[in-house]
Structures are given as structure tokens and as C-alpha cells.
Amino acid sequence: MPVVRDRTGGRCLHGGALVVTVTVVTDTTIPSVAMRDGNEIPQLGFGVWQVPDDQAQVATEEALRVGYRLVDTAAVYGNESGVGRAIAASGVPREDLFITTKLWNVDQGYDSTLKAFDVSMEKLGLETLDLYLIHWACPRADRYLDTWKAFATLAESGRVRSIGVSNFHRTELERIIDETGVVPVLNQIEVHPYLQQAEMRELNASHGTLTEAWSPLGSGKGLLDDPVLTQIAERHGATAAQVVLAWHLQIGNVVIPKSVTPSRIAENFNATSVTLSDADLEQIAALDNGTRYGGDPSTAHFGLPEFADT
Numbered sequence: 001m002p003v004v005r006d007r008t009g010g011r012c013l014h015g016g017a018l019v020v021t022v023t024v025v026t027d028t029t030i031p032s033v034a035m036r037d038g039n040e041i042p043q044l045g046f047g048v049w050q051v052p053d054d055q056a057q058v059a060t061e062e063a064l065r066v067g068y069r070l071v072d073t074a075a076v077y078g079n080e081s082g083v084g085r086a087i088a089a090s091g092v093p094r095e096d097l098f099i100t101t102k103l104w105n106v107d108q109g110y111d112s113t114l115k116a117f118d119v120s121m122e123k124l125g126l127e128t129l130d131l132y133l134i135h136w137a138c139p140r141a142d143r144y145l146d147t148w149k150a151f152a153t154l155a156e157s158g159r160v161r162s163i164g165v166s167n168f169h170r171t172e173l174e175r176i177i178d179e180t181g182v183v184p185v186l187n188q189i190e191v192h193p194y195l196q197q198a199e200m201r202e203l204n205a206s207h208g209t210l211t212e213a214w215s216p217l218g219s220g221k222g223l224l225d226d227p228v229l230t231q232i233a234e235r236h237g238a239t240a241a242q243v244v245l246a247w248h249l250q251i252g253n254v255v256i257p258k259s260v261t262p263s264r265i266a267e268n269f270n271a272t273s274v275t276l277s278d279a280d281l282e283q284i285a286a287l288d289n290g291t292r293y294g295g296d297p298s299t300a301h302f303g304l305p306e307f308a309d310t
Helices: 053-066 080-090 110-124 144-157 170-180 198-206 227-236 240-251 262-273 278-285
Strands: 011-014 017-020 032-034 040-042 070-072 098-103 129-134 160-166 186-190 210-214
Touching (some): 053 070, 053 080, 053 262, 080 110, 110 129, 129 144, 129 186, 144 170, 160 210, 170 198, 186 198, 227 240, 227 278, 240 278
Parallel strands (some): 070 098, 098 129, 129 160
Antiparallel strands (some): 011 017, 032 040
């Protein structure tokens, strides 16, 4: 007998054919994860990397309509204003939202960080930010420690509820902890089945720092066509993207998939309805081959030509 799910699971099986719906999912609950500072973050959120400002508003409004409450943007994305307009238009109470933005590399340094934060907050139209991240460590520039001290100042002032980092490796992560005593609540790094980063995830966990996955679906570079993932998806009556997102959730990552397509936005949201077996998880674990689609945090100094990648 065909299985039909409308507002409960967000997908319909008609005679074995998968159809992803675009309706609002009213009874799916995104789990929240406790952070080391006592705050909580939704484990599944909505990312807007590479989305133009006008499209970011439309896509974010749709994501909030579907039920996402975590939205992840960054100064360098150029769409903080669009996200801010979406927040204002959504009608979702501010206390129900979790908004993240990131400091860009050219603004690292103590005073410049404080100024850049003000610019981001004006664009977002917010009084208080839920999570602020250093976007890249840029180790050769060696400004991330002073930047982290500015982040601590912002947290102490109450203008930011939680502070963390992005694309930090062991050396940079442990240095800011050792020299300030302030531990990031979260480290946002590239993670997907081809780059599982077990060692870095273990290091984060040893400090009580959550791992948040960017490029969680492999940046459209063919990951979702992997036969292992498509076979698992078929067994679960799901899509490969939902399987990958379910994998992230089950191994404990916070995850922020991006899409501007309403059907995909809803499809990703419904990944919470997929539960993978131990055998599924073992198959996915075997896919790790070290493929990195984004920059290497050890050498990436985007926006800083004087410290260009070598």
C-alpha cells in the first residue's frame, strides 16, 4: 500500500515513487543541542552561503516558514541585510530564532572586530546576536588571538550570547583557549561523508566545543550521486541529501544545509524523520577519503593578499 505523508513527514510515496512535498511541516521538531555556555542551538539550520542578498531574503523567509529557526550567514556573504529583512518579515518571535554571523578576515584585530560587529548588527537589524564566529583563523596573519579577545568582550557585554570559531585547527583552537581561558562553544568546519574529520571532531568534543558542518552535502560536487548513499536512501524511502543530513545529526554535528529551492528547503528540513541503522552508519563511515571542497584552514587567508595561499 502506498505511504502518504503530507504535513508530517514532508514526503509522499506513490507506488514506490518518491515525491518531496513543499508544504509547511507543522509537527517536525528540530532537536536542540546544549552548548558549553548553557545556551542551546538547533541542530539543523539554514545556511545562505553564495546566496545574493535579494535571494537570501526570499529563501530565508521560506526556511522560516517551513520551520527552521537557526539561520547562518556571514559578513563576507554580502547578504546579512537580506537575512535581516527576512527575520523582520517572518513574524517569528525573536526569542525563537537563533542567528549566526561571522567576522571576515580583513576585519580581524581587536578594535576592527568591534567595529565590524556593529556593521553586521545594523545590517541584521538585531540588538543581540545568538552566535558570532571568527570565519577563518588566517594563522600567518596572526590576528586571531586579539580577535578572540574582542569576541570575549562582546560576550561579556551581552551583545552576543555565544561565541565560537570557524575553520580552526588544533594549534589555533588550543592557543586561544590557553591564552584567554575562553573556550569556543562551537567550531564550524567542512564536514561531509568524504571528509569526516573524526580527529578534529574528537578534539572539539574534548574541549566541550560542538562541531558544526559547513558544505554538509558536498557542495554539489557529486557526493549525492554516490551509490552507497543512493542505496541507503532507497532503503529508507528518502533522498540522498536526507540520508547525509541524518548522518550528520546522528553523529552529533550541528548542520546548516543551503538551498534557494522551496522543495529542497523542505526536503532538507525533513531529514529529521530519517533514522539510520548501525549498518548504514558503518557504510557511510567507509566513504571517508579526505576530499576537501573548500579551503584548507592551515593555508587559507582569503581576502588577505599579503598572506596569499602558497
